[in-house]
Amino acid sequence: MTELEYLGHSAFAIRDSGKEILIDPFLSDNPKAPASASEVHPDLILVTHAHHDHLGDALELSKRFGCPVLSVSEINDYLEERGAKVIPGNIGGEIELPFCWVKIFPAVHSSSFEDGRYGGAPCSFLVRMGGKTVFHAGDTALFKDLSLVADEADIRAALLPVGGTYTMGLNDAVSAMRLLRARVMVPMHYDTWPSIAVERWALESAARAGEFSVKVLAPGERLVL
Ligand code: NI
Ligand code: MN
Secondary structure, three states, X not given: OOEEEEOOOOOXXXXXXXXXXXXXXXXXXXXXXXXXXXXXXXXXXXXXXXXXXXXXXXXXXHXXXXXXXXXXXXXXXXXXXXXXXXXXXXXXXXXXXXXXXXXXXXXXXXXXOOOOOEOOOOEEEEEEEOOEEEEEOOOOOOOXXXXXXXXXXXXXEEEEEOEOOOOOEHHHHHHHHHHHOOOEEEEEOOOOOHHHOOOHHHHHHHHHHOOOEEOOOOOOXXXXX
């Protein structure tokens, strides 16, 4: 059984057979992180870009659990210099671990660390675990090459930013779903702060586009894929 847990903002855990992948683990300073965030036990951490609301606790978690981080080269280097374990990778790359497969795709956004250091190109992740495929779009605008991700796999759940302002908003996320041909949209990157507020009814009405369902997860809520 492959399970997805929403940890607030753009943070998710994917678990199967006792293994856990954490994506964009922004937990300590995340006003929407559920209490259960302290219960994470990652075997792999994926980071889409260097902005603090995505890099989050990646360094501390990697050190605490001795688990590797996979991201683009600039983020890997930054974390490795500070004592994290990393898996070499960059956009276009694929990694195969005993419990999962990950391919790194581009995102249209920007990326820098809080100290101003360049974070490399932002990315997104296609993850297969327990036979189920999940796409985490990172922070991105709508762009046509998302259809290349759909050519790669039958996507069960697409985790898409919907808050607008810094990323695509809900209408563009609906268009992204058509490019991705995914079955379920899980909205992320909204309501963490007032600048990315989205009404619940608006999220639910997005499902009226017809070809897919929308699963709105509250922080701490889980979805069996
Ligand atoms: Ni960002
Ligand atoms: Mn962000």
